[in-house]
Amino acid sequence: MRRILMVCTGNTCRSPMAEALLRDWAARTGTAMEVRSAGVAAQSGMPISANAAETLKRGNIVLPGTSTRLDREDVDWADLILTMTTSHKRAIAERYPQAAAKTYTLKEYASQSEALVPDLQEMDRLHAELQVALALGKPFPEQDKRRLTDLSRRAPDMDIADPYGGPLAVYEACAREIREAIERAFGGRHESN
Template identity: 35%
Template sequence: MKNILFVCTGNTCRSPAAEAVYRKKAKEASLETDVKSAGMYGMPGMGLSQGSRNALDERNIPHSHQSQTVTEELLDWADLVLTMTQDHKRRLIEQFPHMNKIVYTLKEYAYDTSENREKKRMLDREAAELEMKRVRFINDNQDKVEEYNATGDLVKQQELERELLEEIRPHQEAIDQILQDYPSIDVVDPFGGSDQIYRDTLSEIEEAVDRLVEKLKQGD
């Protein structure tokens, strides 16, 4: 049996919705699994937000929820921790570094295909090249930077900035092109939004959970 813990900010919108969706779809797929959710800053005992309740009810997804905060005990229970955003993931790993091997964003884990891994490698490579050229340009032009700053020569400063942008432009264009086809890793926070925003967020979660369930069925 695999224990899944979904994590968002307050444990009233995204993570409990993911918990409800996963519980339903895992049952339909006959997966031996258990699921819980928690918030980075959850206030214990809060119910599901009205927008999330409405969206789940419209799709006949059962739900029963009281919010809770992430604890080390919950993390010890979990075999897999799936956060709604990269920031949640980063903060969790900062607080509980020994858990880093089981913490992913939901979409990072669900969409971990060979194609997306290759895109990630390409992104990392282009970003590294861009940063290397940026640092080299600044180091090579340090005297000019200091001179133009000292004299307040805005024209020269702007010329230097344009040279830098031209130097890194091929890598920035490559990054922009890759990102056009690269799935967003974060699930949109619907808190305070319209009913349609809650519906859209639930659709986003459902699509990722479908992929997650399929992946777990295959034994990944």
Template identity: 35%
Template sequence: MIRVLFVCTGNTCRSPMAEAILKSKNISGIEVRSAGVYASSGQDASMNAKRVLEENDMWNQHRSTLLSKQDIDWATYIFTMTEGHKSIILNTFPAIEHKTFTLKEFVQDDKYDRDIMDPFGGPEELYRETFMELHGLIIELVKRLKE
């Protein structure tokens, strides 16, 4: 079983969208969750994130979760949305460097552009752009995980 944990800041935009996208693939042997490094537990996904997911026939019953040691221990892989998120995690849990990557770093091995734009507070179109970027990255992620 491969356990994927997506992490962003508040767990209301990027990581819930990434979670929903990967879950929508219905891949046997892959479990997925999301959390936030500064999340307030129990919040709904942002309205625009939910709209964009619904437009793409994806629904993820979501409540935000603050990243915990239990999440870290559960995960086979931890994929962050930015280098900043990755640094926060590794400063607290340095022993998990082998399983913690930015999503872009893992699928594209890009040394310079490793952050996924945060649409928080922006217009719906910005959420669509972020969704499309995440969707493309997750298609590549699935290929890598199956290798």
């Protein structure tokens, strides 16, 4: 059985909606998987936001539990980690380098375009090298800066928009964006037992 971890910032909006929507998809399709969610800066025990809860209720989706702060146990538990943004993905790679190979943004995992993957991998590598150079106070080669800028400009937006603090319509739009990415990501990948 596949174990999938959805990650956002506070684990009260996007990742709990993604967790609930993926669980619903798995139940409807008979796909065996366990799904959890966590936040890179979450305070454990917080309820899902009111508008996220209302959005899920309107779709007859079972609500997830309270928020969880991302920790090593979550990272080790997961076979696949899907983040809501590129910055969440990078935060996981920086804190838990061993998880980098199993961590993607939800939209990146959904696209899995053969043409796109090498550019995203190169962008991740260059970003990691930039962070190391900055941390060590070393210069980052100009050609690598230019390449990173070029790759960033060309890359499609891999982030799920943050609905935090927005009206119900913004949460509903976010849920649609997540649902569409889930359908693309797992629609052709029925994995039973």
